[in-house]
Structures are given as structure tokens and as C-alpha cells.
Amino acid sequence: MNLMIKMILRKLPLKSIYKLGEKVIMHKTFKKYGQIVVVIIIVFLAKYFVSLSFLNEVIILSIFVMSCNFLLGHGGLLSFGQPLYLGVGAYATACYLFYFGQNPLIGIIIGLIAGVIFALGVGAVIIKLRSDYFALVNAALNMIGFFLAYDTFAKFTNGLDGMWFLTRINPLFGIDVTIEKNFFIFAVLILLIVLLLTKHIMNSMFGTICLAAKTDEKKLRFLGYNIFKIKLLVFIYSSLLAALAGSLYAIHFGFVCPSMMEQEKAGEIVATVILGGVGTLFGPLIGSIVIIAAKDLTSNIIQHWEVIVGALLVILVLTADKGMIGLANGVISKYKINLRNIE
């Protein structure tokens, strides 16, 4: 079998393709942002092969997963309460669109501001907690958030019936974003901005400081760094992403309800992060595609799609260091070694 593959590889003009590919990939600018552009083009072209509703769901989920991924990968903080921060963004946008205005862009901005203010208030109190307590306190806060939306503030949020405002959303610069294909372009643009910003942060001095803090807080304190401030900033950026995902969710569906903050969603998000690859840029996108595809495909075969995803998760954790991204990197390096051996 191996011999056959080698024979086929020998006949292909792989050497020149590989060298050209390597030249492009090794270029400074490509290394920095080219991968993001390629991924965005792939996502954009995917609309010809899969449904727009699937892609829109993937984009919203991947931004949400990025929030959890950044918190875990750069802050070393595992949160079982991320749906709360999604809910804050979603309900802030929903309240604006339901009660006050009709501009979706203002709705998103309000969602983001609410996310940042909420993260500042909550983060200042919980960020100092030990990582296990941090995870649990977040889970508890998530439950409180759920019941506030479901019961305490039901007068404003309509409880489990949720808030419907799809028809109140005005076009954005003349484009109706409530239409699936228009929303897709809007969501792809937002995804591009989020990926560029996250990449920039990961490559910046702040990214290095975050990684160092995650490795050893004490050592960083020796050098004069305030760990609290670093972790708070990571937490705020993570909450900002979750709130953004919440706002996009509200605009896409024109509806929000407390079930988006159900506790089981928190575990789902953490699983998606691990599936994609903790601390990687594209891991959340890959993880989201796999999770949503697994839900869609397996729900026809078995009742509980979680069984399939759970098994996949166990296999990935046992075989790859950084989820699917780690697995792909491993395959690529093996391929490179094989190619060099042939040469």
C-alpha cells in the first residue's frame, strides 16, 4: 500500500507544487494573516455546497467557542458558565431591538458594551479565584442568569416565551440582514474581523504575557507583572466575544429565550473547544463545524448525538495534543517527511 502511494506521488509534479506552496506559505505576510483570508474564502465558498443556515449557525457558534477558547488557551481559565456571557449580549441587543430601536448595528454595539461592563463587574470579583472554583462559580452564575431571564425579569423578557423582534429589525445600510444570504455576508465579515483581532492579540506582547501567565503566574510576578490585570483583560476579551456571538444570535433569529443559557450548553462549548484544539486560532471554527454537522447527521441515526461527539472527543484527547488542529498538523508534518524521503 505504502509503495503504491509512493509510486503515485512520484508521478505527480509534487516537487514544484510543494515548492510553490512552501514559498507562499513561508512568506511573512501570509504567515501573519494569509491563513485567515484563505479560511474566510473557504467559508464563503462553502455556501455553494452546504446550506446557509448551517454556515450562519457555524459562524455564530465559532465566535462563541472562540470566547471559551481564548479564556482557556490564553488565561488558563476553564469556565462552565460561558452561556451567561452569550446571554448578556443577546438580551442587551434584544432589549434594544424589542423596546427602543431598530438599528441592528446599534443593537450589536449595545450588546458589546453590556458584555464588557458585565465582565468588568463579575471579573473583578471572580478572577482571583482558584481555577476549579472559577469554573464552578461561573456555572452557578450561569444558573442565576438563566433564572433571572426565566422568572425574576420575566415581565421584561417574557420568560420562557422569549422576545420576538425579527420584524422590528431595520435594514443595515440598505441591506436586510434578517434575510439568510445577507446575514451570511454580514457574519462572514464579523468573523474576519474577529479572527484578525484575535490573531493580532495572540501575536502581540500581550499574547506572550498571557501564555507566560498561564505557564507560571509566580514567575511573572517576579518580573513585576500584575496577574490580576492580565487575567481580567483576558476575561473581558473572552466575554466580549461571547456577547458578540449573543448579539449575532439575536439578530439572526430575531428571537432570544432563556434556554440559550441552559447549563448543559456550557459543557457543549468546552467540548467544542477541546475538539477543535485549545489555544489555536482555527480550532473553534473546526470544532463548531464538527459539532453542528454531528448533530445534523447523527440525529437521523441515533437519538443522542452526544454519544458520537463524546466518542470523538475521547479519541482526539487520547491521540492528538491540540484537538483536530493538532491532528491535522501531525498529518501535514508526516506528509512533509514522506515527501522529503521520496525526494
Added chain:
Amino acid sequence: MDKILEVKNVDAAYDKAKVLFDISINIERNKTSVIVGKNGAGKTTLFRIIAGFMKPTCGSVVFSNNEKSQNIVGLPSHKISNLGVRYVAQDKAVFSDLTVKENLELAAYPTKDNNWDLVFSYFPKLKILINKKGAYLSGGERQMLMIGRSLLSKPSILLLDEPMEGLAPGIVEGLIEVISKIKNKVSLLIVEQNIPVICKLADKVFAIKEGRIVNEFNDKDDIKKATFEKYL
């Protein structure tokens, strides 16, 4: 006598186990003071208190820079570090996922002191290793990086916890040379058990035993004549 650090009547305990008893020492500016004592005598605990990683049960630590004196007990460790008190821990642990360059950048960032040439003048080897990850450095190289990055922020006092421990004799010689070069520019407080090293570097020695300062040597001649073996 110009004091940079004054530890006054410090007691410390881990839960109910008391480990330091009424410790009082004075560290002079731009001099090298050495603490000598057995393992478990309380040397590292004293360093942890000075660096702000542990609170004493009583007593004070007064740090004096050129402008003012202040009790630094209770201040967070990063604030103490930014005042100019830099702690080089015993574990020789650099950020293993980061390169030598990134490790130095991290140290330079809070104070914006990018005088890397100063570090390379003391440790030329670090220039060669600039793109190597911390995980692949030898013990000696790690120690060079740790001392080097502490020097980047122009510290007032360096706390070196057993800097020669576990290093090859050749590397120890090199480190002694570097410490001899910097000892007149920065105050040093070193925990050390290597007697020849103590005799070469120390201007003042404190002997610590079972959490108490049992002897103090203030004179170079006294230090050379002293038998430190009995404290080890």
C-alpha cells in the same frame, strides 16, 4: 551606613509551625550580603517574605530607595518587584515555551528597559541562544537567563536564591565572575551554601540556624577566617 533593606523582628509560620524567630538583618547599598544555613533553616522563607510571596506573622521589611523608605510587608509581589526588589528563585525555571528573546522581552516590558547589550555584555552566550526555547537550555544557561532578565529592569537589590546550586564548576566560576562585576552596581542578597563562593563574594554574612540568626560577619577578614561548615 546606607541601608537599602532592613528586616526588623520578623517572625513567620506555615500554619502553626513557626519557621522564623525574630529575624533582624540590615542590607547595605551596593554590597553583597550572604545568608548561610542548613536546608530548612528558613533562608528561602525569608526571601519569600522580602519578595512579597508570604506575609510574616509579625515584624517589618523596610526598603529604602533614593527617594523614600517604606515598609513593603503586605504589598503585592509585583509592586515590590517594580520598586526594584528582584527575586531570582532557586528552581532555575524560565518560561520554557518562550525563546530566550521572548523571556528577555517579557522582563523588559514592565519597565521598558531594553538595554539588552548590558545583559549580553555579562552573558555573551545568551546572544547565541537568542532564538532557543527555554525548555532546551541547560541549568547554567537558565541561570544566566534568569539573572540577565532580572538585570534588565535596573534593580536596586537582587535576591539570588542558591544561584550556584547544581551547576558545573566551570559555570560556577563564570557566574562568580559576573556577580563580581555587578556587585558594586547593585545590592545583592544571596542564599548560598558553597563556602568558597561565600568567601569570594560576601561583604557581609548572616548565619541562620533553625529560623534564628545566630551569627553575623561584617568584615572581609572575619569572613575569610570563619568556619561556615558548622552552620551547614
